[in-house]
Amino acid sequence: MTEEEFLTQYDSSVFPKPSVTVDLVLFTVRNEQLQVLLTKREQHPFRNQLALPGVFVQIAETLDEAAQRALFQKTGLQNIYMEQLYTWGNVQRDPRMRIISVSYYALVPEMQIPEPEREKFFPVEKILSFPEIAFDHREMIAYGRERIRNKVNYSDIAFSLLPEEFTLPQLQKIYEILLGQPLYKANFRKKIADKLQPTEKFTSGHQHRPSRIYRKKVSS
Amino acid sequence: MTEEEFLTQYDSSVFPKPSVTVDLVLFTVRNEQLQVLLTKREQHPFRNQLALPGVFVQIAETLDEAAQRALFQKTGLQNIYMEQLYTWGNVQRDPRMRIISVSYYALVPEMQIPEPEREKFFPVEKILSFPEIAFDHREMIAYGRERIRNKVNYSDIAFSLLPEEFTLPQLQKIYEILLGQPLYKANFRKKIADKLQPTEKFTSGHQHRPSRIYRKKVSS
DNA sequence: TCTGTTAGTATGAATTTACTACTTAGTCTA
DNA sequence: TAGACTAAGTAGTAAATTCATACTAACAGA
Numbered sequence: 001m002t003e004e005e006f007l008t009q010y011d012s013s014v015f016p017k018p019s020v021t022v023d024l025v026l027f028t029v030r031n032e033q034l035q036v037l038l039t040k041r042e043q044h045p046f047r048n049q050l051a052l053p054g055v056f057v058q059i060a061e062t063l064d065e066a067a068q069r070a071l072f073q074k075t076g077l078q079n080i081y082m083e084q085l086y087t088w089g090n091v092q093r094d095p096r097m098r099i100i101s102v103s104y105y106a107l108v109p110e111m112q113i114p115e116p117e118r119e120k121f122f123p124v125e126k127i128l129s130f131p132e133i134a135f136d137h138r139e140m141i142a143y144g145r146e147r148i149r150n151k152v153n154y155s156d157i158a159f160s161l162l163p164e165e166f167t168l169p170q171l172q173k174i175y176e177i178l179l180g181q182p183l184y185k186a187n188f189r190k191k192i193a194d195k196l197q198p199t200e201k202f203t204s205g206h207q208h209r210p211s212r213i214y215r216k217k218v219s220s
Numbered sequence: 221m222t223e224e225e226f227l228t229q230y231d232s233s234v235f236p237k238p239s240v241t242v243d244l245v246l247f248t249v250r251n252e253q254l255q256v257l258l259t260k261r262e263q264h265p266f267r268n269q270l271a272l273p274g275v276f277v278q279i280a281e282t283l284d285e286a287a288q289r290a291l292f293q294k295t296g297l298q299n300i301y302m303e304q305l306y307t308w309g310n311v312q313r314d315p316r317m318r319i320i321s322v323s324y325y326a327l328v329p330e331m332q333i334p335e336p337e338r339e340k341f342f343p344v345e346k347i348l349s350f351p352e353i354a355f356d357h358r359e360m361i362a363y364g365r366e367r368i369r370n371k372v373n374y375s376d377i378a379f380s381l382l383p384e385e386f387t388l389p390q391l392q393k394i395y396e397i398l399l400g401q402p403l404y405k406a407n408f409r410k411k412i413a414d415k416l417q418p419t420e421k422f423t424s425g426h427q428h429r430p431s432r433i434y435r436k437k438v439s440s
Numbered sequence: 441t442c443t444g445t446t447a448g449t450a451t452g453a454a455t456t457t458a459c460t461a462c463t464t465a466g467t468c469t470a
Numbered sequence: 471t472a473g474a475c476t477a478a479g480t481a482g483t484a485a486a487t488t489c490a491t492a493c494t495a496a497c498a499g500a
Contacts (some may be wrong), residue, residue, distance in 0.1 A: 015278075017279070018277065056235065063320070100277070184459070185478085207467035208478070209478045388447080406448085426497070426498080427446090428444080429445080430446095
């Protein structure tokens with residue numbers, strides 16, 4: 001049998017297939033808390049409960065593309081830091097049918113998504129004790145937070161939660177929120193210094209010393 | 221519409237679905253090298269090339285179960301350390317049809333799998349420069365090695381590559397192979413000490429000082 | 441008993457982390 | 471315009487950890 005013959009006669013419809021979705025855990029820091037975007041479900045199952053935004057993976061679409069699409073559909077955002085998290089495959093995780101879900105997480109700076117009543121950010125802390133979270137989405141969120149916590153110290157993901165320009169106190173606050181513990185100012189500054197590009201600008205308008213504004217360093 | 225009605229009328233066959241497989245990266249340390257189990261493909265596509273063992277995910281089977289099944293089918297092994305790695309969803313990754321693959325990795329102590337001509341261990345170093353690796357399996361292997369490298373220092377996965385009883389030089393060798401760099405003996409011992417349970421046994425038969433035999437400590 | 445070899449220990453230098461205390465530069469109030 | 475208040479930013483030291491080298495210990499074989 002040649003390769004061509006094989007491909008032609010291959011019957012891919014013999015066994016029933018699971019459906020595949022992508023669910024997105026969109027994190028931001030707001031009000032000094034790590035928060036996640038949830039939507040209120042309008043349909044069964046889990047009607048009126050809170051769920052992560054998600055889409056079915058189209059037959060001619062990669063997983064990354066599906067995740068981008070989920071993000072864009074719900075928020076209009078593009079070019080956001082995003083990474084695959086974990087794939088959830090319990091047989092009963094969706095009561096309708098067998099659905100395998102690939103979860104992604106994304107990090108956005110605090111911003112005004114035009115929250116149209118159904119999409120809202122909720123503090124992770126609260127979500128984890130909410131009773132009404134659809135599917136296994138609570139686990140996904142917990143897992144995402146854990147991933148971030150691990151990654152903060154050996155990557156630059158914290159910067160994704162701030163705008164281009166920021167101050168050192170702001171950056172330290174992000175680290176503290178992600179790690180869930182306070183950090184020493186002097187040490188933090190020493191360690192982070194070589195990732196930073198100082199500008200000549202300063203904050204103003206506060207009744208205390210202004211802080212210098214930085215950007216993320218580009219080369220090395 | 222009640223939940224029952226909704227579930228009854230839900231039509232899950234409207235859109236074409238991708239197939240889902242699990243591919244397994246089975247690592248062992250052998251001959252002082254990190255090695256991976258590959259099988260020679262007998263069918264198209266990629267006939268006669270080397271591939272990771274894999275299975276289609278059954279409709280009533282979790283992903284973890286599918287991974288266990290893949291392991292058991294190829295090696296007869298059970299109760300092995302195993303973890304999900306990453307999910308690969310490029311549209312063209314399989315020329316037959318759209319297949320999404322969830323990769324897992326597993327760690328086994330060096331042992332004699334009754335290698336029946338088709339399954340064989342190959343050093344990762346060599347695999348990465350082999351031309352004839354099927355699908356995106358080379359990437360999976362590289363990704364798996366990276367995951368292990370990251371995890372060695374904050375978990376106990378290294379122990380999964382040794383039998384119950386082992387010496388400190390053996391354990392250090394495992395760490396060195398996984399990390400790809402030599403470690404200082406004295407430092408290694410200090411750091412690992414509280415994970416170890418010394419036995420009263422020693423190696424023998426070498427023409428040098430015998431080394432004490434340890435086990436992994438159970439409590440704390 | 442001497443040699444070769446690897447197991448295992450002692451010890452100090454260098455670096456990082458933990459922590460405290462100070463100086464600086466704004467606004468507000470009197 | 472001199473304090474008072476506040477947060478930004480810096481100096482510096484003690485404790486802990488990591489890095490590195492040099493040593494001693496225990497076996498087999500000649």
